[in-house]
Amino acid sequence: MITAVVVDDHPVVVAGVRAWCALADPPIEVVAAGPTVAVAWLDPGASADVVVLDLQLDVTGPAYGDLKRLVDAGRQVVVYSMRDDRDSALTALDIGAFTYLTKAEGADHLVAAITAAAAGTPYTPPALAGAFGTDERPQRPRLSPREHQVLIEWFHSESKEMVAHRLRLTVHRVNSCLERVRVKYANVGREAPTKAALVARALQDGLITTDEL
Amino acid sequence: MEQRLLRNGLRYALGLRTVVIGLSSTVYLVLGTAPDRVMAVAVVLTLNAWSIGYAVALVRGSRRTRRWLPLADVAVVCGACLTQTWTVVSDPSGGSTWILVVVNLVVVTYPWQVGWPQLAGATAAIVTAYFVGATLADPGGWLADPAIGPWTAAQAALSWGLYRFVRRGARAADRAVDGAAQLRRAAAIAAARRRDEREYLAALHDTAAATLLMVGSGVLARNTPWLAAQARRDLRELQRSADAAQGETDLVPLLRDAAGTAAVHVTWYTPDRLPLPAADAVALGRGVREAVTNVARHAGTDRVDIRVDHDPDQVTVTIIDRGVGFEPARVGPDRYGVTRSLVERMTRIGGRARIDSRPGHGTTVTLTCPRVVTDSGGTDRDVIAASFQRGLRWAVVVLSLAILLLLDLARLLTSREAYVSLWPQLLTWAGLTAVTLAVGVATWRDRPLGRWRLPLLALVFGLSALATSSVRPEYLLGPAHWSEGDAGWQVVLLMMDTRIAAFAAVLAAQYLMTFGQAALAGEAALSVAGAVSATWAVLAFQLAIAMIATVLRAMAGSSAKALAAAERVRTAEAVARHLHTDRADRMSALATTTVPLLDGLARDELDPGDEAVRRSCAAEAARMRRLIAEDTGTADSLAHELRACIELAERNGVTVSFADRGTRPELPPPVRRRLVEPAIAALATARGGTAARLTVASTGRSVTVSVVAACQPPPPTPDGDGVHRSTTVTGGRCWIQANWQGEQ
Numbered sequence: 021m022i023t024a025v026v027v028d029d030h031p032v033v034v035a036g037v038r039a040w041c042a043l044a045d046p047p048i049e050v051v052a053a054g055p056t057v058a059v060a061w062l063d064p065g066a067s068a069d070v071v072v073l074d075l076q077l078d079v080t081g082p083a084y085g086d087l088k089r090l091v092d093a094g095r096q097v098v099v100y101s102m103r104d105d106r107d108s109a110l111t112a113l114d115i116g117a118f119t120y121l122t123k124a125e126g127a128d129h130l131v132a133a134i135t136a137a138a139a140g141t142p143y144t145p146p147a148l149a150g151a152f153g154t155d156e157r158p159q160r161p162r163l164s165p166r167e168h169q170v171l172i173e174w175f176h177s178e179s180k181e182m183v184a185h186r187l188r189l190t191v192h193r194v195n196s197c198l199e200r201v202r203v204k205y206a207n208v209g210r211e212a213p214t215k216a217a218l219v220a221r222a223l224q225d226g227l228i229t230t231d232e233l
Numbered sequence: 234m235e236q237r238l239l240r241n242g243l244r245y246a247l248g249l250r251t252v253v254i255g256l257s258s259t260v261y262l263v264l265g266t267a268p269d270r271v272m273a274v275a276v277v278l279t280l281n282a283w284s285i286g287y288a289v290a291l292v293r294g295s296r297r298t299r300r301w302l303p304l305a306d307v308a309v310v311c312g313a314c315l316t317q318t319w320t321v322v323s324d325p326s327g328g329s330t331w332i333l334v335v336v337n338l339v340v341v342t343y344p345w346q347v348g349w350p351q352l353a354g355a356t357a358a359i360v361t362a363y364f365v366g367a368t369l370a371d372p373g374g375w376l377a378d379p380a381i382g383p384w385t386a387a388q389a390a391l392s393w394g395l396y397r398f399v400r401r402g403a404r405a406a407d408r409a410v411d412g413a414a415q416l417r418r419a420a421a422i423a424a425a426r427r428r429d430e431r432e433y434l435a436a437l438h439d440t441a442a443a444t445l446l447m448v449g450s451g452v453l454a455r456n457t458p459w460l461a462a463q464a465r466r467d468l469r470e471l472q473r474s475a476d477a478a479q480g481e482t483d484l485v486p487l488l489r490d491a492a493g494t495a496a497v498h499v500t501w502y503t504p505d506r507l508p509l510p511a512a513d514a515v516a517l518g519r520g521v522r523e524a525v526t527n528v529a530r531h532a533g534t535d536r537v538d539i540r541v542d543h544d545p546d547q548v549t550v551t552i553i554d555r556g557v558g559f560e561p562a563r564v565g566p567d568r569y570g571v572t573r574s575l576v577e578r579m580t581r582i583g584g585r586a587r588i589d590s591r592p593g594h595g596t597t598v599t600l601t602c603p604r605v606v607t608d609s610g611g612t613d614r615d616v617i618a619a620s621f622q623r624g625l626r627w628a629v630v631v632l633s634l635a636i637l638l639l640l641d642l643a644r645l646l647t648s649r650e651a652y653v654s655l656w657p658q659l660l661t662w663a664g665l666t667a668v669t670l671a672v673g674v675a676t677w678r679d680r681p682l683g684r685w686r687l688p689l690l691a692l693v694f695g696l697s698a699l700a701t702s703s704v705r706p707e708y709l710l711g712p713a714h715w716s717e718g719d720a721g722w723q724v725v726l727l728m729m730d731t732r733i734a735a736f737a738a739v740l741a742a743q744y745l746m747t748f749g750q751a752a753l754a755g756e757a758a759l760s761v762a763g764a765v766s767a768t769w770a771v772l773a774f775q776l777a778i779a780m781i782a783t784v785l786r787a788m789a790g791s792s793a794k795a796l797a798a799a800e801r802v803r804t805a806e807a808v809a810r811h812l813h814t815d816r817a818d819r820m821s822a823l824a825t826t827t828v829p830l831l832d833g834l835a836r837d838e839l840d841p842g843d844e845a846v847r848r849s850c851a852a853e854a855a856r857m858r859r860l861i862a863e864d865t866g867t868a869d870s871l872a873h874e875l876r877a878c879i880e881l882a883e884r885n886g887v888t889v890s891f892a893d894r895g896t897r898p899e900l901p902p903p904v905r906r907r908l909v910e911p912a913i914a915a916l917a918t919a920r921g922g923t924a925a926r927l928t929v930a931s932t933g934r935s936v937t938v939s940v941v942a943a944c945q946p947p948p949p950t951p952d953g954d955g956v957h958r959s960t961t962v963t964g965g966r967c968w969i970q971a972n973w974q975g976e977q
Contacts, residue, residue, distance in 0.1 A: 035452065153895075176930065
């Protein structure tokens with residue numbers, strides 16, 4: 021059974037995440053939840069497979085420091101934030117978050133993101149795809165035109181079926197494009213356990229070749 | 234700029250002086266005659282050696298050297314003046330003597346070397362010495378012409394006037410540049426403050442938005458005590474946000490919240506309440522949070538005093554612990570993480586942070602925030618860059634008219650015997666006066682000379698040739714040949730705003746033409762040495778004006794640039810301020826729709842399991858999220874139009890989720906209209922009670938507006954203005970995109 025720990029100071033959000041996880045198939049057990057990141061460092065949260073981390077917008081600003089410490093300890097972190105902007109998402113990914121989800125995407129994507137994080141397979145929800153697709157920083161990875169197109173269409177749409185239909189691709193092809201992009205981002209990101217795992221796995225599965233990195 | 238100008242001006246002045254004195258005295262030695270040749274050689278060599286040494290010493294010397302050295306120079310020049318008995322021949326056909334050139338040059342270049350009282354003293358001393366020397370050499374004769382006194386004084390005054398004028402220009406340019414820099418700093422501070430305030434407002438709304446979002450997504454089947462408690466908390470936060478949107482928030486509870494998370498015991502010394510602009514309160518709150526966290530981590534104590542003091546000028550928050558302390562000089566900024574980020578954060582909003590610590594004596598962190606934001610007023614607006622150049626042109630117009638009216642007219646009327654006939658002289662005089670007046674009128678009306686420059690130049694050359702041709706050969710280049718040097722002033726006027734090389738070339742051409750004419754006519758009034766001496770003095774002055782004009786042009790350019798930059802900053806700042814206020818207003822307007830919902834949940838009157846309640850919560854959450862995500866820095870007309878159409882759809886009961894990614898290029902209005910049209914059509918026909926997704930993705934050269942909604946498929950429309958539309962229909966939902974590809 022997949023286990024998760026939820027760091028969020030908002031009781032309604034925690035209740036929502038618990039409800040979604042309980043209904044998931046296979047079910048996800050929320051072993052601990054609390055308002056500060058301490059809950060992810062202490063038992064039973066310390067042994068959870070996945071950390072769902074709110075970036076905690078408050079007077080002190082986003083909790084990138086907490087995120088960095090968790091990532092460095094080898095945790096799989098799903099950032100789950102109210103912030104819906106490109107730079108927050110790209111920063112979290114640079115630090116080594118497994119994926120970035122806006123709270124509005126929770127109902128549709130949180131369970132899938134936790135499952136993917138536990139399995140170590142890339143997961144790119146639409147808001148993050150939009151951030152990748154419009155990334156103009158000099159250190160961004162080189163994407164193929166097709167990958168770029170899939171990212172933007174996925175950002176605009178509501179389902180991968182729609183993207184596949186529109187671009188006349190298979191859903192499988194859409195998924196593999198998104199995964200390749202994620203691996204490319206991991207490859208240019210900070211040295212972190214997430215990066216090593218994602219890139220190694222992608223090479224093993226033949227999703228991407230060393231030439232493309 | 235002023236410093237650079239003074240330095241360069243001094244160098245130019247000394248260079249000019251050294252070269253002209255050197256040339257005129259050497260030419261005289263080689264070509265002229267002297268009563269006592271040995272003495273003359275000795276004086277010329279000594280004077281030139283001194284002149285070079287003086288120039289070098291003045292440029293390299295210390296401040297003290299610069300103060301006394303000119304005194305010595307005055308003494309040397311006076312000494313040279315007294316040697317006229319041996320070094321100068323009284324010969325009216327000589328035009329001028331080399332000593333007179335030296336006197337002129339020295340006096341004219343002094344304003345760059347000494348202050349005005351010294352200048353006046355030096356001029357008086359040198360003129361007196363000149364007269365003593367001249368009277369000894371040629372009692373009551375041509376050398377001791379009484380007109381030389383006032384003329385030298387006038388030249389000194391004129392040169393000083395030009396110097397002051399250029400310096401004022403440099404100062405104004407400096408002020409303009411400083412003003413622009415100051416404005417940029419003020420704008421940066423204002424932007425940082427707005428960003429903090431925006432984040433604070435967003436944070437306050439965040440919690441309420443999250444509550445509504447989760448209720449809207451339907452995870453809660455019924456009301457629970459903790460949901461009601463959360464809704465009450467959200468209401469309180471929204472109240473704070475309403476206060477903050479009005480610009481003020483209470484610092485005291487905010488500090489208590491900020492310090493509350495760390496595991497230390499705080500003793501507070503604060504006023505009951507202290508309303509402050511939200512940006513200041515937030516910055517102080519963050520500072521306190523950082524300082525207190527550091528106490529918990531490093532100070533080895535769990536007690537801390539926090540004190541808040543305020544007066545009309547500033548608010549001071551002091552965080553004092555009696556822990557282990559540290560040696561600020563020895564501890565790297567990263568080890569005691571507080572230092573760098575704290576200082577940077579406070580400076581960013583125009584405040585200060587100070588950290589005092591000593592090993593064993595605890596640490597005191599002092600955060601200061603000014604209460605009045607200094608407004609860098611726009612006093613430089615009146616500095617018009619071109620005005621200095623205009624002023625210089627005026628000065629030369631006045632100078633030329635003075636020369637024409639006071640000197641030349643008198644000279645040509647008293648030297649009738651020197652001319653073949655008088656009318657060409659009078660015509661030339663009138664013509665040159667007319668040219669001067671024409672330039673004066675152009676300056677007054679602030680019009681460039683433009684295509685009039687060449688015809689006027691040709692006229693001046695023609696007049697000069699005419700006047701020269703009517704001078705009897707034996708008077709050529711002598712005092713009666715007034716047009717020889719003075720026609721140069723009109724050339725100066727006409728060429729002043731051109732490059733210095735063109736200026737010098739045209740001016741030289743004018744002189745060479747006259748010399749050529751004189752050479753062709755044969756026996757001239759002046760010996761060649763005399764002609765060179767006479768010409769140098771005027772030419773040097775004319776070239777100095779060209780130099781000053783060039784310097785002024787550079788200054789005008791940089792101050793104009795600075796002023797333009799300042800204007801841009803002002804405009805951008807005004808726009809940003811407007812956007813910010815607008816957003817804050819919309820934030821507080823949210824309360825009218827959000828508060829009743831939260832209130833209902835808090836009182837247990839609304840059931841989160843009820844479909845209608847969920848829908849309203851989802852819609853409200855979408856609105857709040859949109860507002861929170863909106864960055865006033867990137868809000869443009871497209872975002873504005875889309876917002877209007879979303880608000881319309883929301884009134885019809887459509888919940889719109891909106892996301893905007895990327896930096897947009899400036900869009901031409903027809904392109905914008907074509908991009909927004911499909912979204913308007915889709916959202917207007919979307920069925921009530923459904924959800925729609927509206928997204929904008931922009932990369933450097935492409936913008937796509939996309940909408941997914943349960944709506945009528947739009948009628949096919951032709952592409953245009955580089956905007957391409959496409960529609961896909963899947964399972965009753967339309968996905969319409971409008972994409973614009975800009976030029977690569």
